[in-house]
Amino acid sequence: MRQGRRWIRLLAIEAGALVFLLAAPRFLERGTLNDIWNVAFAVILASAWNLLGGFAGQVSIGYSAFIGIGAYTTALLALKGVNPYATLPLAALLAAAFSFVVGLPTFRLRGPYFTIATIGVSEAVRVIAGGVSFTGGSSGLRMPAGSFDFNSNYAAMVILAVGVVALAAWVKASPFGQALAAIRQDIDAAEALGVNSTKYKLLVHALSAAIVAVAGSLFAINFQYISPGSVFDFRLSLSIVLMPIVGGLGTIAGPVLGALLVGYLQIKLLSSPGLRDSYLFIYGGMLIAVMLFEPKGLLGLLLRLRRFLWRFPSRPVPDAG
Amino acid sequence: MPADALLEVRGLTKHYEGLLALGGVDFDVARGEIFGVIGPNGAGKTTLFSCLVGAVTPTSGTIRFRGDRIDGLPNYKVVARGLVRTHQIVRPFRDMTVEQNVSVGAHFGAGRRRREDAGRRVAEILEKTGLARKADALAGTLTIGELKRLEIARALATEPETLCLDEVMGGLNPSEIMEAMKLILSIRDSGVTILMIEHHVHAVVGVSDRILVLNFGKPIAQGPPSAVMKDPEVISAYLGEE
Numbered sequence: 302m303r304q305g306r307r308w309i310r311l312l313a314i315e316a317g318a319l320v321f322l323l324a325a326p327r328f329l330e331r332g333t334l335n336d337i338w339n340v341a342f343a344v345i346l347a348s349a350w351n352l353l354g355g356f357a358g359q360v361s362i363g364y365s366a367f368i369g370i371g372a373y374t375t376a377l378l379a380l381k382g383v384n385p386y387a388t389l390p391l392a393a394l395l396a397a398a399f400s401f402v403v404g405l406p407t408f409r410l411r412g413p414y415f416t417i418a419t420i421g422v423s424e425a426v427r428v429i430a431g432g433v434s435f436t437g438g439s440s441g442l443r444m445p446a447g448s449f450d451f452n453s454n455y456a457a458m459v460i461l462a463v464g465v466v467a468l469a470a471w472v473k474a475s476p477f478g479q480a481l482a483a484i485r486q487d488i489d490a491a492e493a494l495g496v497n498s499t500k501y502k503l504l505v506h507a508l509s510a511a512i513v514a515v516a517g518s519l520f521a522i523n524f525q526y527i528s529p530g531s532v533f534d535f536r537l538s539l540s541i542v543l544m545p546i547v548g549g550l551g552t553i554a555g556p557v558l559g560a561l562l563v564g565y566l567q568i569k570l571l572s573s574p575g576l577r578d579s580y581l582f583i584y585g586g587m588l589i590a591v592m593l594f595e596p597k598g599l600l601g602l603l604l605r606l607r608r609f610l611w612r613f614p615s616r617p618v619p620d621a622g
Numbered sequence: 623m624p625a626d627a628l629l630e631v632r633g634l635t636k637h638y639e640g641l642l643a644l645g646g647v648d649f650d651v652a653r654g655e656i657f658g659v660i661g662p663n664g665a666g667k668t669t670l671f672s673c674l675v676g677a678v679t680p681t682s683g684t685i686r687f688r689g690d691r692i693d694g695l696p697n698y699k700v701v702a703r704g705l706v707r708t709h710q711i712v713r714p715f716r717d718m719t720v721e722q723n724v725s726v727g728a729h730f731g732a733g734r735r736r737r738e739d740a741g742r743r744v745a746e747i748l749e750k751t752g753l754a755r756k757a758d759a760l761a762g763t764l765t766i767g768e769l770k771r772l773e774i775a776r777a778l779a780t781e782p783e784t785l786c787l788d789e790v791m792g793g794l795n796p797s798e799i800m801e802a803m804k805l806i807l808s809i810r811d812s813g814v815t816i817l818m819i820e821h822h823v824h825a826v827v828g829v830s831d832r833i834l835v836l837n838f839g840k841p842i843a844q845g846p847p848s849a850v851m852k853d854p855e856v857i858s859a860y861l862g863e864e
Binding site: 476479480482483486487489490491492493494495496497498 | 675677696697698701702706707709713714715716717718722725726727729730731732734737740776777779780
């Protein structure tokens with residue numbers, strides 16, 4: 302019963318958000334739409350990372366690799382004359398395949414091997430992308446002229462953002478999500494109940510990578526120019542980890558809240574010259590604050606606030622229970 | 623015995639570095655039996671269960687379950703074939719509700735192909751193990767007695783043919799022990815073969831059809847409880863000099 306009401310609420314919020322975001326170009330100006338685009342991009346990255354990092358507890362610090370794979374797949378095929386939006390499925394597929402490169406050798410092991418491998422592999426991909434000629438080397442690639450249309454890119458980005466949040470809610474409630482939660486909490490106990498932990502870790506990593514790659518493709522279409530420094534940036538990987546942690550790890554709303562905050566901050570910081578270089582300092586501070594004061598992140602803070610506010614009206618009614 | 627043996631263990635050996643945890647254990651378990659495993663601390667009882675389900679790989683020896691070799695298979699595959707264990711030190715998924723804990727077993731165990739009635743099976747098991755009232759409680763909030771029952775409930779939800787119970791009565795009070803013994807007998811009566819490790823000798827003797835005694839990783843006696851408990855080697859090794 303309670304479960305049903307939660308689904309209705311989630312669907313209502315999602316439908317409302319989708320309608321508002323798709324209608325926004327009619328009444329908001331381009332600068333604001335750009336900001337929404339950035340936040341939607343952040344929501345996708347944070348929610349997709351959370352499938353693996355939050356639900357299954359496998360921390361990857363190499364997600365820029367998947368953004369880059371998506372962006373480069375789209376740019377290279379668009380230069381061959383393919384419609385950029387037709388490249389999205391292939392971008393997703395390539396990123397999912399690439400996720401096995403890190404997952405297959407490390408998911409069988411216990412301990413921090415997966416996390417360490419993600420750093421190494423994503424850095425290797427960045428160096429390779431900057432060193433070989435078909436990617437345009439370190440100077441990057443420019444999308445073909447005429448492939449850009451902000452309105453369709455904006456629509457694709459917000460639909461994907463709302464869709465990923467819905468997908469995350471569905472995964473969390475499904476047996477698949479239960480297997481991931483079991484793996485996060487006690488991997489040996491999960492195996493002892495029949496959960497093939499390696500398989501489910503590989504699956505969720507691939508799913509998550511595919512989503513991030515599609516966001517990377519849309520990034521390439523929107524910015525029209527990509528380089529290893531922009532899409533394979535290690536700092537990008539770090540901020541992807543930061544958002545779900547700050548917002549509330551392993552929850553549905555948490556990564557969205559984290560993406561709203563970090564995405565908004567990023568826009569403000571980058572537009573004020575005095576603060577442009579201070580963002581790592583601010584991110585570090587946020588991370589420390591979350592770990593010290595509210596490990597459940599912004600969502601935990603909000604829930605605590607709600608419990609606090611609800612206590613007052615219930616107290617003067619002694620016969621209520 | 624071998625004619626209808628469900629589980630056949632031969633020469634099962636496990637070394638940890640230089641330490642011998644199990645040294646050549648042989649036994650058979652027949653379908654429908656309750657088979658007790660006892661022995662002093664460090665005798666290798668839990669290691670034996672870990673080897674049976676594939677949580678650790680035996681150094682040598684063979685394990686046959688329903689006629690097929692299962693030694694060397696990973697734990698989740700052994701569960702799929704119908705052999706499951708509980709943990710002596712309980713390992714609940716603390717951030718999940720009791721019901722969710724049990725449904726992991728229902729969705730991924732030997733009964734995983736029948737997802738559509740998983741909810742009903744979970745409800746039945748919660749009822750049977752006396753956890754129905756706690757279905758929506760977080761596992762992290764349960765008492766030790768409830769956690770022990772949750773271990774059994776999760777394992778039962780995998781729909782095992784054989785259930786290995788590792789000290790499910792440890793830490794329970796006498797009335798809880800009576801309840802646990804009743805539960806174990808009713809599980810056996812529902813057609814599940816049971817292996818149980820237990821410190822409470824009276825409990826084991828009371829419910830087991832046969833008993834295996836381990837000492838320093840070696841089997842020192844095997845047979846009906848009444849005979850085994852009179853064995854002079856068992857008395858000196860396990861129960862102390864008298």
